[in-house]
Structures are given as C-alpha cells and as structure tokens.
Amino acid sequence: MILDLFQLTGRVALVTGGNRGLGQAIAVGMAQAGADIACVSRSADDAEIRGQVEALGRRFLSLQADLAKPADRVGLVDKVIAGLGKVDILVNNAGSGGRFAPEEYPLPEWRDLLEVHLLSAFDLSQQAAPHMLTRGRGKIINIGSVMSYEGGLNISAYAAAKHGIAGLTKSLAVSWSSRGINVNCIAPGYFETNMSNSLKYHPVRGPQILDRIPAGRWGMPEELQGLAVFLASDASNYMHGSVVAIDGGWLAR
Ligand code: NAP
Numbered sequence: 001m002i003l004d005l006f007q008l009t010g011r012v013a014l015v016t017g018g019n020r021g022l023g024q025a026i027a028v029g030m031a032q033a034g035a036d037i038a039c040v041s042r043s044a045d046d047a048e049i050r051g052q053v054e055a056l057g058r059r060f061l062s063l064q065a066d067l068a069k070p071a072d073r074v075g076l077v078d079k080v081i082a083g084l085g086k087v088d089i090l091v092n093n094a095g096s097g098g099r100f101a102p103e104e105y106p107l108p109e110w111r112d113l114l115e116v117h118l119l120s121a122f123d124l125s126q127q128a129a130p131h132m133l134t135r136g137r138g139k140i141i142n143i144g145s146v147m148s149y150e151g152g153l154n155i156s157a158y159a160a161a162k163h164g165i166a167g168l169t170k171s172l173a174v175s176w177s178s179r180g181i182n183v184n185c186i187a188p189g190y191f192e193t194n195m196s197n198s199l200k201y202h203p204v205r206g207p208q209i210l211d212r213i214p215a216g217r218w219g220m221p222e223e224l225q226g227l228a229v230f231l232a233s234d235a236s237n238y239m240h241g242s243v244v245a246i247d248g249g250w251l252a253r
Pocket residue numbers: 016017018019020021022023040041042043044065066067068093094095096116117143144145146187188189190191192193194195196
C-alpha cells in the first residue's frame with residue numbers, strides 16, 4: 001500500500017546540524033516515520049532532540065564535530081555505523097550564514113562557510129558511499145536553498161555553496177543512481193530558525209522578504225518533514241538528482 005512506502009522503520013539516518021532548526025525538524029520527522037537518528041553538531045547541546053527521538057522509541061546517537069574542520073570529519077560515518085549499526089540515510093544540513101559585501105568578505109570566513117556547507121557534504125557522502133554501495137541502497141539528501149538559484153544580497157559564500165550543493169547533488173546522482181543510492185536536494189525558502197531570525201526581525205529586510213513570499217508567511221521547520229521523509233523513503237526510489245524547492249512560492253514569482 002502506498003503509505004507503507006513512506007515508512008522508515010529499521011532505517012538509520014545521520015542528520016548533520018540536527019540539534020536545532022531545520023535539521024531538528026527533519027530528524028524528528030524521520031524518527032516519527034520509524035528511523036533511528038544520529039546527529040552531528042559542534043555543541044553537545046542535544047537534550048531536546050534526544051528527548052524527542054527517544055520519546056518515539058527510537059535510538060539516538062550524538063556526535064560532536066566542527067564540520068568546517070576536515071580533521072573533525074574523519075571517521076564520522078564509521079562512528080555512526082559503530083553506534084547504530086549502519087547508515088541508510090544521510091542528510092547534509094549543517095551550516096550557518098555570513099553576510100559581508102564581497103569586497104570586504106574575510107577570506108577565512110568565506111572558506112569556512114564553503115567547508116561546512118559544501119565540502120563536508122561531499123566528504124560525508126564519500127564516507128557513506130562504500131556502505132551504501134555495498135548494500136545497494138542509500139538515500140542522500142542535501143539541504144540547498146532558494147539561494148541555489150539566486151545570488152541573494154551580500155552572501156557570496158552562501159550563494160556559491162548553495163549553487164555548489166545543487167551541482168554536487170546532480171553529479172553524485174549521475175554516478176550512483178544505477179547503484180541504489182538516491183541523491184536529491186531540498187531547497188528551502190525562508191523558514192523560522194535561529195539562522196534566519198536576524199533577517200526575519202530586521203526592520204527593513206524582514207518586511208521586504210515577507211512581502212515577496214507569495215504564501216504571505218515564513219515557513220515553519222515542521223513543514224519540511226513531509227518532503228524529507230519522502231526523499232528518505234522507498235516512495236522516492238526513482239528520484240535522482242532533483243533539487244526540490246519548498247518556499248511558499250518564492251521561486252515561482
Ligand atoms: P540553525 O537553526 O542555525 O541550525 C544550524 C545547525 O547546523 C545547528 O544544529 C548547528 O549546530 C549546526 N552547525 C552549524 N555550523 C556547524 C559546524 N561548523 N559544524 C557542525 N555543525 C554545525 O540553521 P537552519 O536555519 O536550521 O539551517 C539548516 C540548513 O538549512 C542550513 O544548511 C541552511 O543553509 C539551510 N537553509 C535554511 C533556511 C532558513 O530559512 N532557515 C533556508 C534555506 C536553507 P551547532 O551550532 O551546535 O554546531
């Protein structure tokens with residue numbers, strides 16, 4: 001039956017940046033669908049997400065790493081396999097913003113942003129691939145943005161990373177689609193999280209953005225859960241290399 005295809009019972013999902021914001025909502029949605037959850041973030045602040053996942057009767061593993069640091073990324077997928085037995089689903093979600101005029105953007109910060117958003121997504125996909133290819137199944141979901149399509153305002157690193165993640169999604173999908181791994185990308189519009197609060201409540205930019213969203217409101221993190229579970233489940237087995245916007249109509253305008 002169709003709803004059975006959306007079940008994630010017995011699957012293990014690694015969600016980077018799963019301790020708050022969009023990653024937390026995605027992790028909880030996947031746990032509700034039956035998956036055990038591993039999260040990676042810099043802080044050890046995992047009490048809320050751990051409580052939510054364990055209350056659903058799922059296992060939870062917390063890993064601490066700064067994904068901007070290549071050394072911190074070494075062996076992360078193996079740690080999930082050691083702790084939870086396997087990795088069926090990888091969600092490359094972690095990241096933060098940076099806003100500077102391009103002529104003033106400090107190069108180290110530009111590079112760090114690319115490390116977290118783009119290089120870590122490739123690194124973790126590369127770590128997960130041998131396990132997924134051996135088993136002939138796996139789901140990789142990259143979190144892009146409407147800035148995978150647009151330039152934004154003074155976010156050169158972010159726009160470059162998010163355009164890059166769309167390209168990476170397509171490239172990995174071409175290589176792995178015939179070998180059982182689905183690689184797809186979610187491109188959220190403006191959602192209420194820590195990261196976006198400074199924009200939402202900015203006296204000038206806040207109202208400008210709201211005015212331009214056809215739906216007339218910002219998205220709530222829970223509104224990503226359906227798409228994330230779909231892309232993690234057997235219901236999306238023929239979907240490869242897609243970048244799916246969920247943006248209240250932002251890109252349609
Ligand atoms: P958020 O609430 O600030 O959460 C960011 C998450 O990433 C946190 O769990 C954070 O944990 C983790 N993180 C950040 N830097 C990290 C690093 N160097 N190493 C490891 N973990 C790190 O942000 P969000 O809005 O949910 O954003 C999540 C993703 O969605 C990002 O890729 C963002 O670009 C994308 N997105 C967001 C929106 C939006 O409107 N909110 C729109 C489009 C796309 P720690 O701080 O503990 O490390």
